[in-house]
Amino acid sequence: xxxxxxxxxxxxxxxxxxxxxxxxxxxxxxxxxxxxxxxxxxxxxxxxxxxxxxxxxxxxxxxxxxxxxxxxxxxxxxxxxxxxxxxxxxxxxxxxxxxxxxxxxxxxxxxxxxxxxxxxxxxxxxxxxxxxxxxxxxxxxxxxxxxxxxxxxxxxxxxxxxxxxxxxxxxxxxxxxxxxxxxxxxxxxxxxxxxxxxxxxxxxxxxxxxxxxxxxxxxxxxxxxxx
Amino acid sequence: xxxxxxxxxxxxxxxxxxxxxxxxxxxxxxxxxxxxxxxxxxxxxxxxxxxxxxxxxxxxxxxxxxxxxxxxxxxxxxxxxxxxxxxxxxxxxxxxxxxxxxxxxxxxxxxxxxxxxxxxxxxxxxxxxxxxxxxxxxxxxxxxxxxxxxxxxxxxxxxxxxxxxxxxxxxxxxxxxxxxxxxxxxxxxxxxxxxxxxxxxxxxxxxxxxxxxxxxxxxxxxxxxxx
Numbered sequence: 434x435x436x437x438x439x440x441x442x443x444x445x446x447x448x449x450x451x452x453x454x455x456x457x458x459x460x461x462x463x464x465x466x467x468x469x470x471x472x473x474x475x476x477x478x479x480x481x482x483x484x485x486x487x488x489x490x491x492x493x494x495x496x497x498x499x500x501x502x503x504x505x506x507x508x509x510x511x512x513x514x515x516x517x518x519x520x521x522x523x524x525x526x527x528x529x530x531x532x533x534x535x536x537x538x539x540x541x542x543x544x545x546x547x548x549x550x551x552x553x554x555x556x557x558x559x560x561x562x563x564x565x566x567x568x569x570x571x572x573x574x575x576x577x578x579x580x581x582x583x584x585x586x587x588x589x590x591x592x593x594x595x596x597x598x599x600x601x602x603x604x605x606x607x608x609x610x611x612x613x614x615x616x617x618x619x620x621x622x623x624x625x626x627x628x629x630x631x632x633x634x635x636x637x638x639x640x641x642x643x644x645x646x647x648x649x650x651x652x653x654x655x656x657x658x659x660x
Numbered sequence: 661x662x663x664x665x666x667x668x669x670x671x672x673x674x675x676x677x678x679x680x681x682x683x684x685x686x687x688x689x690x691x692x693x694x695x696x697x698x699x700x701x702x703x704x705x706x707x708x709x710x711x712x713x714x715x716x717x718x719x720x721x722x723x724x725x726x727x728x729x730x731x732x733x734x735x736x737x738x739x740x741x742x743x744x745x746x747x748x749x750x751x752x753x754x755x756x757x758x759x760x761x762x763x764x765x766x767x768x769x770x771x772x773x774x775x776x777x778x779x780x781x782x783x784x785x786x787x788x789x790x791x792x793x794x795x796x797x798x799x800x801x802x803x804x805x806x807x808x809x810x811x812x813x814x815x816x817x818x819x820x821x822x823x824x825x826x827x828x829x830x831x832x833x834x835x836x837x838x839x840x841x842x843x844x845x846x847x848x849x850x851x852x853x854x855x856x857x858x859x860x861x862x863x864x865x866x867x868x869x870x871x872x873x874x875x876x877x878x879x880x881x882x883x884x885x886x887x
Contacts, residue, residue: 440667472700473783473812474804501784503811524814526753526784554811556700557728557753557782576803576829577701584730584781585700587751602803605832 448562451530455565458542465651466548468564470588471572472581473554476598478506479631480572481549485513487641492648493544497536498551499528506551516540527558530565547648556585567651568593575599576606579613582620589620596640600630675789678757682792685769692878693775694871695791697815698799699808700781703825705733706858707799708776712740714868719875720771724763725778726755733778743767754785757792774875783812794878795820802826803833806840809847816847823867827857 459466469477481496488494496517498506507519518536520528533550550566552559560569571592573581576599582589589595595617603610610628617624627643629636686693696704708723715721723744725733734746745763747755760777777793779786787796798819800808803826809816816822822844830837837855844851854870856863 472781473808474699474801500811502813503807505807505811524784526782553784554699555753555782555784557751557780558785574701574803576801576826580730580732581700584727584732586729599803602829602832605829 445561448530451534452563452565455530455534455537459548459565459567459651461655462542462545463652463655464542464545464548465648466550466564466566467647468550468552468559468566468569469572470552470556470559470569470592471554471574471598472556472577475554475572475574475577476631477551477554477572478509480596480598480629481510481551482513483631483634483637484549484641484644485510485515487637489645493546494549495540495545495547496549496551497528497533499532499553501525501553510551516545522553526553526555527562528552528564529562533564546652547644556581556588560587560591567647570594570596572596572598573613573617575603575608575610575613579609579616582613582616586620589617589624592621592624594625594627594643597626597628598631600628600635601633672788675757678761679790679792682757682761682764686775686792686794686878688882689769689772690879690882691769691772691775692875693777693791693793694874695777695779695786695793695796696799697779697783697786697796697819698781698801698825699783699804702781702799702801702804703858704778704781704799705736707823707825707856708737708778709740710858710861710864711776711868711871712737712742714864716872720773721776722767722772722774723776723778724755724760726759726780728752728780737778743772749780753780753782754789755779755791756789760791773879774871783808783815787814787818794874797821797823799823799825800840800844802830802835802837806836806843809840809843813847816844816851819848819851821852821854821870824853824855825858827855827862828860 494515496510499520504519507517510517520532520536569592571588627636627639629640721742723737726747731746734744737744747759747763796819798815854863854866
């Protein structure tokens with residue numbers, strides 16, 4: 434949606450205020466929050482399903498999943514046995530911090546180690562909206578073409594990690610993996626990159642190690658927050 | 661971008677005014693204009709490349725291609741030898757009618773039979789913006805999952821045709837084609853559906869027939885427009 438800059442600024446400032454509150458609430462409890470962003474159909478839900486069923490025993494995970502319509506993803510994820518809530522945006526192209534705040538109402542954040550937020554399938558709009566997360570993670574499926582980092586640089590600049598998904602389909606598509614990696618790195622030199630397949634399990638170990646390290650570091654550093 | 665309804669209404673009314681002018685300009689000349697909308701990486705550019713090189717001799721085609729950043733798509737399409745212009749939206753998540761109007765400046769519309777507009781890769785935001793086109797066409801690649809019509813119903817309601825792309829990958833993915841078709845039809849019973857592969861050529865004949873019929877009907881009915 435194209436809007437005038439002053440209005441956009443006001444909306445984003447209000448979002449940042451609420452996101453700041455969420456960030457404090459997460460930090461106070463040592464809860465790790467991750468915000469997954471990708472094009473529709475890049476495999477966010479499949480990755481979360483596989484991740485949830487692969488977590489070390491005792492990990493207390495929860496999921497918020499955003500969609501324009503339907504609660505399909507929430508129903509898929511609920512099968513893994515972790516708490517999940519659907520945010521239906523009713524046509525809006527991204528999640529914002531207020532939606533996350535409302536969806537968390539009534540949940541005991543002290544009983545959650547890691548909160549996964551699956552954003553609306555969209556490479557553009559979710560990029561600008563801070564949800565109070567520790568890190569944004571962008572997914573790029575090998576069926577989409579290796580040029581996507583260059584075409585959607587905003588999310589690659591802001592993400593800490595790119596998960597290159599659907600590795601099992603590499604033999605069947607023309608996807609220049611080295612070029613995809615180089616483009617992502619050229620936009621954001623510090624970005625980390627892991628090639629995964631939720632179907633074959635390739636790369637899951639490396640991704641779960643990344644995740645475990647982040648859960649540990651968030652838990653180790655609960656922050657004293659005033660207010 | 662979430663914005664207040666009155667502002668959104670004003671933006672869309674202004675867009676509709678400009679789109680109306682474009683529609684008149686196209687109708688006066690019997691020029692067919694098609695607006696292609698899909699998720700990033702669904703194969704819009706590949707389809708246009710194959711379509712352009714398959715058009716009947718003498719078809720005067722032209723392309724506008726929209727992207728957040730880069731002119732990669734325009735350079736790919738230019739190889740087919742038809743006029744092409746890139747619209748770089750500079751971060752905006754969709755094309756609007758004013759961008760199309762500006763991009764067409766200086767082109768002789770009388771020398772164009774069919775104008776293809778490749779929208780920004782996004783299933784949400786481009787849906788609301790009329791570009792003066794005769795028809796919207798939505799692409800759904802088989803790698804995205806068959807649930808997309810249900811999750812992004814807006815574009816399926818407004819599109820006349822869904823091109824189910826990357827048919828050559830069907831053997832390698834879990835994609836329930838019958839269910840995808842049924843979901844699209846449940847949202848928009850009159851929508852037409854063609855399964856295609858820009859790589860293998862499957863379905864191209866049927867798509868080119870659809871296109872030829874629309875080019876013919878637009879050319880046969882140039883409309884007298886006042887103003």
